[in-house]
Structure formats: C-alpha cells, structure tokens
Amino acid sequence: MRAFVLGAWLVATALCQLPKDHPPLPPPGHRAKAERLTALAGGTAAAPVPPAPRRNLIDEHIFGRMERDGIPHAPLASDEEYFRRVHLDLIGRVGDAAALDEFVASADPAKHDKLVDALVGSPAYRARWTYWFGDLAMxxxxxxxxxxxxxxxxxxxxNIQIDRPYNEMVTDMLTATAASNWYVGPASYLARWVVIGVKCEDTVHEDTSDELAINAVKHFMGVDLNCVSCHDGERHxxxxxxxxxxxxxxxxxxxGAFFGRTRILRRVEVATTQDEYSIDDKGPGYDMGARTVVRVPRRGKGAAEPVFLFTGERPDPSRNLRAEFARMLTSHPQFARATVNLHWAALMGVGIVDPPLDFDLARPQATHPELLDALAEYFRANGHSLQKLHKLIAKSSAYRLSSRFAGEWKESYARYFARRFVRRLTAEQVHDSIVHATGLYTDIPVRGTDFRARYAxxxxxxxxFKGRYPGLKDINFFLESFGQTNREYAERTNEGDITQAVLLMNSPWVLNQVKARPGGHLSALIAEAHPPEKAVEILFARFLNRRPSPQESAMAREWIAAGGRRGYEDLQWLLLNKTDFLFHY
Incomplete structure (x- = not known):
C-alpha cells in the first residue's frame, strides 16, 4: 500500500522544478520560484470572493493598491489553513490536534488574534526565532x-524572550569586547567572521575588518557589499x-576601517579543536595596502579613515569606532527597512524587496515601497520590537489570504500579494512536525551541555546532529537532504528532489517514527479505542492540521479495518507523504 504514494510524491517534487519547456516567469530569482510553485500548487477557490477586511496598516496598503489597480485577490484562508500556517511560521511546526478542534469550533471573532498572541513569546516561538537568527548569523x-x-x-x-529592542541587540553584537567569546554571548557574532591565515593562530586583520563590515551591512541593512570588496563596481x-x-x-x-582598531585574537584548544577568541580595541588600524588571503590584492596606500558608506558621515574621534558604526547603522532608515523586509519574507514567503538581503538602493525594487516605509516607521515607533512586528503581520488580512484563487490567475497579480505564496517546509519544519505529530522524540545531545533537545x-x-548517538546519523542525513544549512559554507535550500521522496518513504528514521511505539501518540490512540472515523480525524489533525475529506476518511477507515495496528502505522506513513504535509500554503 505504501508504494501507492510514490506517484503523488513525484508530483510534489515536480512542483519544485520548472519543466524544461516552460517559458521563463519574470521576475527572476526567489520570487519567481515562489510565484511558479504557488500557481501550480495553490488550487482554485470558489467564486465570488468578498473584499477582505482591512485590519491594520498592512491591509490598507496591500488591498488599497489592489483596489486602485483593479486586481482581484484570493479569499481568506480557512480556519484550518490559518491555524497550520501561523504555527509553522511562528513556532516552526504544526499545531496540536486538540487545539485545532477548539480553534475551529470557536465562534469568537477575535480568535485569530488571540492565537497569534498565544504563540508569540511562547517557549516554542523563542526557540524557533533564536534558531532562525543563528542561521542568519551563521x-x-x-x-x-x-x-x-x-x-x-x-x-x-x-533577548527574544524579553522582546529587547532589536537595535540594542545589534549594537551589542557590533560593540562586544571579551577576554573570551565563550563567556560573552554577543561577542560570537564578530568572532564568527575572523579570517585565519596560514598559521592556526594567525588572524588576517584587514580581511577580518572587511568581513565584519560586509556581514554587518548584509545582515542588518540588506545590502551585499561583497562584490566591491575586490574591485570597483563600475563596468561590473x-x-x-x-x-x-x-x-x-x-x-x-x-x-572596514570602523573595525580597524578591533583586535581579535584566536586561541585553539588543541585537544578539542575548539576556537576561542578575545576581542578588544587595541588593533593597529586599517592599512589599505595590507596583504589579503581571500581577495584580490589591495592596491591602496596608507591608513584608511573610516567613513560610513551610506551617509558619508565620519566618526566622532573621541568615541569608540565600533560604537559609532553601530550608531550610524541602527539609526539609518535602511536598518529598519531591511529588518522589516527580512521578517516579512520569513512570514509571507517573499520579501517586499526580494531577495531580502540584496537591496539595490538606486532603483525601485520594492513591490510596495510605501508599505515598506510604513512598516519601517511602525518598527521604529514601537521600540524596534520584533514581537510587535510579527503580530502586526500575522494579524493582517493580507497574511490570512488563501493560496487558492478564484478565477484566472495572472502572473502580474503576484506582485500585489494577491494570494498566499506556497513554499516547501524547511528541513527543521519537516523534522519538528513529524516528531510533534507522532509524539516520538529522539534525545538530541547539545554539544557542550547536558541539555537534550527534542526539536531541531x-x-x-x-x-x-552529528554526534555519535543512536539515531542521529539517520536524522542528520534526512535534514541535510532537505536543505539544512551547515552555517559554514552550504546555504539553505528549499528545492525538491527525488532523494527527499525516497527518504520520506524509506528512511529508517521515518519508518521508525510511524510505528505504534510505547510513549508515542499512536500507541495511546489505539489504546483509547476510538471509533475508526474519530481516529482518522485525530490523525489528520495531528499531521495536516485539517479534517479529512469524505473520500479520504473512507479510504483511511478501510486501511485501518484491514490492517489493524499496521493499518494505523500505514496511515501515519501515508499522511506524512501527502503533498500538503510537505508544503506551507
């Protein structure tokens, strides 16, 4: 019976690949992939669609522009779709079956807002966004x-727990000093970008200064300066x-000269090959003719005086250079614009400017420039609060739009955010949703601690995941195959391939997860002896956060009746191989 799923999964993976004979879909890049996948997988809604309520500033801009230009939009997502969506976005995994039933049954008109309020700030929310930021900072x-x-x-x-102002967090990361980054949390942001020379203990000062400036500007202003670190931009x-x-x-x-006085020294624990760094402000300055080990040789002469590229401002000579850099960066309008755009992309699937870390400040990239500015102003006015920003987005009608669209879909509608963009779950979302739905957890030892994690x-x-503990090898291979970044050189990818299909069907870890083992949800469900129809509803709610269709329910009851305990296991296996388990819609 399990082979029955293969055809469906091949369709699902095909959705991630544009057929060779398909015409190109503008605009290029990440947005085009999202548009393509949404058009193929989004589905069709029943017409007509009533106007969506305008609930906050986001809706005024999104629906106001669609109304002005005569663009139709998708209906609001069903309660089940919204419940699953907001759990995946805010806490990184599917929601609980019992909570789903309660949410759908509720007649409270404020239930969507209350759900967002309950999730934002929760332990699962803090873990999900801490992990997300770890990926950003590599x-x-x-x-x-x-x-x-x-x-x-x-x-x-x-810091996420107390919703500390984001500008203060960034300032701490850029200005940290430490005898050891092992004892000062924010110091590891700078230590991560040290460039090592030929000798283990040798750090290349100017290359490191460049890396610090490049990555700070990329992460916190959304502009990638890498190309001009080797040559002028003209004619390139x-x-x-x-x-x-x-x-x-x-x-x-x-x-880079803002970090010219920053001295980062490396200490290597030979026994453990663990890097440790001290950070102070006793560096020699920035020599424009210094050697490089990662770039085209420098051709400048003399010491570089720091100048902030985006304004031409020079630092106050009486103040710390990194403190001045942090002040200039976090007070610049692009800091707020880049931050809200990055988080918009995380929640909406595509940035207002996309890719989010590749702004071109000389041409209008934004699909909704007024909305981007309004979000940036909201972010500043609300104390640079990420939690308030997430709530604003998740409570909007624009966020609640369905991926299903009534009538003929045109490519030009995508720029208006006229429907939900469909995307594949991240590697961690797939893993965490499987373990949450089955209730079967592998203790994941966190290196250097006594803590055992249950979720990625x-x-x-x-x-x-690379430790020598039972089960970790299979989980690690599973996550890598689904595009998990190693935070060193391999970037995250959400592309689909046949390896993922095979792993969902035959991975030793997956096959073990769907079994009715002691301590798991399935063994308890069987012991509770629910009527087959109710048992099927519970399993659909756990894996897909929705009720089964009448046809799905009938087929599932047949499998359970014919297979008993094995039938329940087969149904769990089938559910995590369904297309709508793997996709975020």
Whole structure:
C-alpha cells in the first residue's frame, strides 16, 4: 500500500522544478520560484470572493493598491489553513490536534488574534526565532567553539524572550569586547567572521575588518557589499545592482576601517579543536595596502579613515569606532527597512524587496515601497520590537489570504500579494512536525551541555546532529537532504528532489517514527479505542492540521479495518507523504 504514494510524491517534487519547456516567469530569482510553485500548487477557490477586511496598516496598503489597480485577490484562508500556517511560521511546526478542534469550533471573532498572541513569546516561538537568527548569523561551532555557539544561542533566546529592542541587540553584537567569546554571548557574532591565515593562530586583520563590515551591512541593512570588496563596481555591476555599480573598492576599505582598531585574537584548544577568541580595541588600524588571503590584492596606500558608506558621515574621534558604526547603522532608515523586509519574507514567503538581503538602493525594487516605509516607521515607533512586528503581520488580512484563487490567475497579480505564496517546509519544519505529530522524540545531545533537545529548533546548531548517538546519523542525513544549512559554507535550500521522496518513504528514521511505539501518540490512540472515523480525524489533525475529506476518511477507515495496528502505522506513513504535509500554503 505504501508504494501507492510514490506517484503523488513525484508530483510534489515536480512542483519544485520548472519543466524544461516552460517559458521563463519574470521576475527572476526567489520570487519567481515562489510565484511558479504557488500557481501550480495553490488550487482554485470558489467564486465570488468578498473584499477582505482591512485590519491594520498592512491591509490598507496591500488591498488599497489592489483596489486602485483593479486586481482581484484570493479569499481568506480557512480556519484550518490559518491555524497550520501561523504555527509553522511562528513556532516552526504544526499545531496540536486538540487545539485545532477548539480553534475551529470557536465562534469568537477575535480568535485569530488571540492565537497569534498565544504563540508569540511562547517557549516554542523563542526557540524557533533564536534558531532562525543563528542561521542568519551563521553561528557554527566550527567557527566559534561549542561554548561560544551555546552562549550565543542563549543570549539571543533571552533577548527574544524579553522582546529587547532589536537595535540594542545589534549594537551589542557590533560593540562586544571579551577576554573570551565563550563567556560573552554577543561577542560570537564578530568572532564568527575572523579570517585565519596560514598559521592556526594567525588572524588576517584587514580581511577580518572587511568581513565584519560586509556581514554587518548584509545582515542588518540588506545590502551585499561583497562584490566591491575586490574591485570597483563600475563596468561590473551595472546589470546586477545599480547602486553598487557606483561604489569604489576604497569605500569598502573605509567601512572596514570602523573595525580597524578591533583586535581579535584566536586561541585553539588543541585537544578539542575548539576556537576561542578575545576581542578588544587595541588593533593597529586599517592599512589599505595590507596583504589579503581571500581577495584580490589591495592596491591602496596608507591608513584608511573610516567613513560610513551610506551617509558619508565620519566618526566622532573621541568615541569608540565600533560604537559609532553601530550608531550610524541602527539609526539609518535602511536598518529598519531591511529588518522589516527580512521578517516579512520569513512570514509571507517573499520579501517586499526580494531577495531580502540584496537591496539595490538606486532603483525601485520594492513591490510596495510605501508599505515598506510604513512598516519601517511602525518598527521604529514601537521600540524596534520584533514581537510587535510579527503580530502586526500575522494579524493582517493580507497574511490570512488563501493560496487558492478564484478565477484566472495572472502572473502580474503576484506582485500585489494577491494570494498566499506556497513554499516547501524547511528541513527543521519537516523534522519538528513529524516528531510533534507522532509524539516520538529522539534525545538530541547539545554539544557542550547536558541539555537534550527534542526539536531541531531547540538545538544550538546543525552540528548537534552529528554526534555519535543512536539515531542521529539517520536524522542528520534526512535534514541535510532537505536543505539544512551547515552555517559554514552550504546555504539553505528549499528545492525538491527525488532523494527527499525516497527518504520520506524509506528512511529508517521515518519508518521508525510511524510505528505504534510505547510513549508515542499512536500507541495511546489505539489504546483509547476510538471509533475508526474519530481516529482518522485525530490523525489528520495531528499531521495536516485539517479534517479529512469524505473520500479520504473512507479510504483511511478501510486501511485501518484491514490492517489493524499496521493499518494505523500505514496511515501515519501515508499522511506524512501527502503533498500538503510537505508544503506551507
């Protein structure tokens, strides 16, 4: 019976691949992939669609523009769709079956807002967004040591818990000093980007300064300066990024000069090969002619004086250079714009500017420039609160739109956010949803601690899955195959392939997860002896956060009746192989 799923899964993986004879769909890149997948997988809604209620500033901009331009939009998602969506987005896994039943049955008109309020700030929310930020900062133990990685995680987690202003968090990361990054949480952000020379203990000062400036600007302003770290932008970047095409390599030197006085020394624990770094402000400055081990040789002469690329401002000579850099960065309008756009992309599937870390400041990339500015102003006015930003987005009608669309869908509608963008679950969302739905958890030892994680988002980094503990090898291979980043050089990917199909059907870990083992939800369900129809509803709610269709229910009851305990296991296996388990819609 399990082979029956193969055809369905091949369809699902095909959705992630554009057929060779398919015409290109503008615009290019990440947005085009999201548009393509949504058009193929989104489905059709019943017409007509009433106007969506405008619940906050987001809706005023999104639906106001659609109304102005005569663009139809999808209906609001069903309660089941919204319940699943908001759980995946805010806590990184599907929701509980009992909570789903209560939510759907409730007649409270404020139940959607109340659900968001309950999730934002919860322990699962804190773990999900701490892990997300670890990915952004590429916090790998191989670069900052297990102790540094664990403390960095804890520092982010604690700051998210109290909803600390994001500009203050960023300032702490950019200005941290430490005798050891193993004892000062935010210090690991800078330590992560140290460039090592030929000798283990040798750090390449100017290359490191460049990396610190490049990554800070990329992560917190959404602009990628990498291309101008080796050459001027002129005659290289005109077709890629108009603003960068006007930049000089020397301007990057002057950004790096903000870190010229930053001295980062490396200490290697030979027995454990764990990196440890001290950070202070006793560096020699920035030499524009210094050697490089990662870039085209520098051709400048003399010391670079720091100048903030985005404003031309020079630092107050009486103040710490990194403190001045942090002040200039977090007070610049692009800081708030980049931050809200990055989190919009995380929740909506596609950024207002997309890709979110590749702004071109010289041309209008934003689909909704006024909305981007309004969100940035809201973010500033509300104390740079990430929790308030997440609530604003998740409570909007724009966020609640269905991926199903009534009538003819046109590619031009995608720019209006006229329907929900469909995307594949991340590796961690797949893993965490499986273990949550089955109730069968593998204790994942977090390196350098006594803590055992149950969910991927509770681990401190992907390296925690690489230990020599029972079951971890299969889980690690599963996560890597589904595109998990290693935070060192492999970027995250949500592309589909046949390996993923095979793993969902035949992975030793998956086959073990669907069994009715002691302690799991299925063994308890069987012991409770529910009527088959009720048991099927419970399993659908656990895995897919929805009720089965009449046809699905009838087929599932037949499998249970014919197979008994094995029939229940087969049904669990079938549910996690269904297309709608794997996709975020």
């Amino acid at each position: 916090a790998a133990a191989n670069r900052i040591g297990n102790e540094g990685k664990n403390l960095f995680y804890r520092w982010i987690y604690d 970047l005109e077709k890629i990024n108009t603003w960068l095409a006007r930049r000089k390599r020397e301007e990057l030197y002057r950004m 988002t509770e681990t401190r980094s992907p390296e925690d």
